[in-house]
Amino acid sequence: MSRTIIKVEDVGKLYKLGEIGTGTISHDLNRWWARVRGKDDPVSKIGEQNDRTIKGKQDWVWALKNINFEVNAGDVLGIIGRNGAGKSTLLKILSKVTSPSSGQIKINGRIASLLEVGTGFHPELTGRENIFLNGAILGMSKNEIRSKFDEIVDFAGVERYIDTPVKRYSSGMYVRLAFAVAAFLEPEILIIDEVLAVGDAEFQKKCLGRMKDVSSNDGRTVLFVSHNMSAIQSLCTKALYLKNGSVQSMGRVDDVMMDYLASMRTGESGYVRKAPPSQLYISKIEVRNELGSVVNEFSHSESVIFEFSVCKEKGMTGDQRLIVIVQDQLLRKIFANEINIENGTYTLKLDGRILSKGAYSLNCILYTPAVTQYDFIEECCNFNIIDTDESFAHLEGFDYGVVINKGKWEKIL
Amino acid sequence: MTELKEGLSESWTEIIQPRKNLLDLRLKELWRYRDLVLMFVRRDFVANYKQTILGPAWFFIQPLLTSLTYILIFGRLAKLSTDGLPMILFYLAGVTIWNYFSETLNKTATVFKDNAQIFGKVYFPRLSMPFSIVLSNLVRFVIQFMLFLLVLIWYLFGKNNVHPNLYILLTPVLVFLMGLLALGLGMVISALTTKYRDLIFLLTFGIQLLMFATPVIYPLSSVKGPFQWVIQANPMSAIVEAFRYAYLGSGMFSWYSLGISAGVTVLILLAGTLVFNRVEKSFTDVV
Incomplete structure (x- = not known):
């Protein structure tokens, strides 16, 4: 029909990484010679796959x-x-x-x-x-x-x-x-x-x-x-x-x-502490969805669940708290959640339909109010909210804020 | 042969491939985009003189000012020969044609750099840009040439040593040659400047030098000694001399050197096309 x-x-496209024009004359000559002899471009055999998460060894991609x-x-x-x-x-x-x-x-x-x-x-x-x-x-x-x-x-x-x-x-x-x-x-x-x-x-x-x-x-x-x-x-x-x-x-x-x-839903996220900095620290944070799998992309309607593993030295007393601050990609702090903690694992659940589309991260602080700060992890656990929701499609490209609030409208006159 | 078979069952209007024929200028495609070339010419004109008080009058003022400067410096101070011609006429003739050549060359040579933004975003035959440069400079040349003719007529009425002759009929040929030479040379340089930016710094200097190697501010007849061959080897020399001979009746005209100029022009144009075609397909990844 x-x-x-x-x-x-x-179709393929080969790009050279790094500076162009410096130290390339011998390279140019080499490629030219191969072409003259009717052989394959020597470079095109060695080019690597285009994957930026892996640090490649070669100059060609x-x-x-x-x-x-x-x-x-x-x-x-x-x-x-x-x-x-x-x-x-x-x-x-x-x-x-x-x-x-x-x-x-x-x-x-x-x-x-x-x-x-x-x-x-x-x-x-x-x-x-x-x-x-x-x-x-x-x-x-x-x-x-x-x-x-x-x-x-x-x-x-x-x-x-x-x-x-x-x-x-x-x-x-x-x-x-x-x-x-x-x-x-x-x-x-x-x-x-x-x-x-x-x-x-x-x-x-x-x-x-x-x-x-x-x-x-x-x-x-x-x-x-x-x-x-x-x-x-x-x-x-x-x-x-x-x-x-x-x-x-x-x-x-x-x-x-x-x-x-x-x-998009698979991929590394979360946070792992290797060397303990003090008697109280966060050893691990994971970002999960409602099904329990570790992901970093969420659709607008999904809940985001953070799992914190806190290590506290035995015999430590007093009032210790964990405060988790959610910030957007411009590092504007949006809201915070606080909890008193002991040794153990905690989860924090952000309900769906709250954050609008965009990239977010956490700031986590372990502290005793007005006394001391034990652990401070900045900009960790990046996660993205993807907007698959039709209802905001007409706002595409328009900054409609970070938090979505369903305010109540009423016609009074 | 397998490709031939496939070609029978499907017909394609276009095939994009890594390599193509380097000598193919694809003039047919350029012709399809002729409106674009004219648009570029128009843009050059309109945009150049927007927000100036004198506007297009600058077309006349520029060569006049340059000629006056030359009269002062080369004529009065350095006392260079003008072959017995009125100074203003002698310099104006040189300046008018040299401007055409040098402006075209200058703009063509940096065409990839100047238009990287557009070239990187949309396809149209890249050659339309150099062509539009040649054309818009040609229009400017014609306007400035009118000025030259006016001054020439003024001097014809006086008792001067000015003798226009039949060689005037060669004008279109000379202008055409100059245009092609500037285009070819510009294309060669444009290809080099995309990869080796250093050449851009040398360009202004190079053009200046080339002017001194061309009989613009002095007649060819006054050149004696070891440098003579340098100046005669310059393809622009014969063109400038022929032009001045035709309109002013002084200078050295020879079919032989004009023929060589034409030959060199063709060679340079060929080389330019070759290089331009080569660079055209890869330069978006380089600039």
Whole structure:
């Protein structure tokens, strides 16, 4: 029924780590000599897998390796994966900004890519001039832009300022104008990299709506990278999960997303003390979910359980307390929980639906009030709350606070 | 052969591969993006003179000021020969063509560095950038050339040693040659500067040096001795001399040296294309 529009075959991308241009002449010559003799690039054999958790020994890394997949016309493919999994590199190769080190990609149709909004905008030029310039950069002809001009201006909502240099625009207007140009591109294949993390909530809704139009009404193929799971879920027909530079799974959105979320849940977290610092200390902290497994990613509705092992010397008396302070990624302290402690293991449970999406960590202090401090562990037990909840999707990219409070509304007049 | 079989069942409009033909300029693709090239030219013009009081008048003021400076320093102080021509005419001729060449070269040579931001985010034929540079400088050249013509006409009415001749018909050829030479040389340098940034510092100096090795502020006829071959080996020399011979009727014109200039230009352009194509595909990972 639907034909293949993109076919990716064995694509790989090799990157060199560290400084470029210093001490590389001999390297360059070596590679060149190998090429001249028609042999494989000596470097491409030794490159390591792209896994940042392992400290590699080599200077070369495969950001992508052995990527194979096909996209049919009319598909909306969501590409997901952790930071550094190779998503953006893949998009860059597909949009021809950089070339692959191996393999090939066959394409049927015109590609337009949107790796950034407002590429090539010139601050001195007016909104009108920039629409034409940016449109041309994205591959539109002058006539195409002219025929879409009114729609673009209307979509961006900058009619009054269209003849003002864009350097005088507010950043919101700038971004709206930039996205509007891209939104009215009409290629067969559209590549989008997380550009939706801009603008206010209302405009984002508009953008998502426009993308939906593009794919469902106009039947075009869209490749879309995002960390916004709900956007992927609502927009995409298929998903591709990249892990450490290779394809982990591909298929129906729900299946792939489950796979992705499950893998996010494993990983190191917690805290272990090796040498006891004093007569009273925390020997171990673990972060668990309700099922008891050690994880560091939680969905918004899950409870987070911390398990503290406290070692207290025998014969020690007095009032000793453990205070645990939860802080967000900006190190703003959010709230604290305190308990009187003895030798033993304690758990602290944070109910679900309290913390909003983001990264958090703990500060743990063992102390006797107004007397002394026994143990102080800063920024430990990092854990993430991922927002899989539809109800906040419209707030994506908007800082709606750290704690979610269900205040009670009442209409009184 | 297996690829051929596959190719029969599926047709692809494009195939992205690690390596490609280095000599292929893909002019067809460039033609598809012609609107973009014109946009860049337009942008260069509009953006350059925004928020200036005199605006496009700077096109005239720049060469005039430069010529006046040269008159003062090289003409009056250093007393360099102008082949018996009115100083302003002699220097203006040199400055007008040299500006075209040097500006094009300068901009083309740093094209990857200047546009790393755009190049890293969106694809369009990279060649459209150097082409737009050549074109926008060409427009500027034409405007400044008008100024030169005005001054020339003014002097034609007086009793001066100025004799425009039929060689004027060569103008388009000369301009074309200069454009290609600057483009080719610029592309070679642009490729080198992406990897070895040091060259950017040398560039301004190099262009300055090249100007002194070109008969811009002195006539070729005044060069004697051991340096003569350096200046004659410079492909720009023949072009500048031919230009001045055509419009002012003095200087040394030879088909032979112009032919050599053309030959060198073609070679440099070829090398430039080769290097540019090579760098184009990998530079986003380097810059």
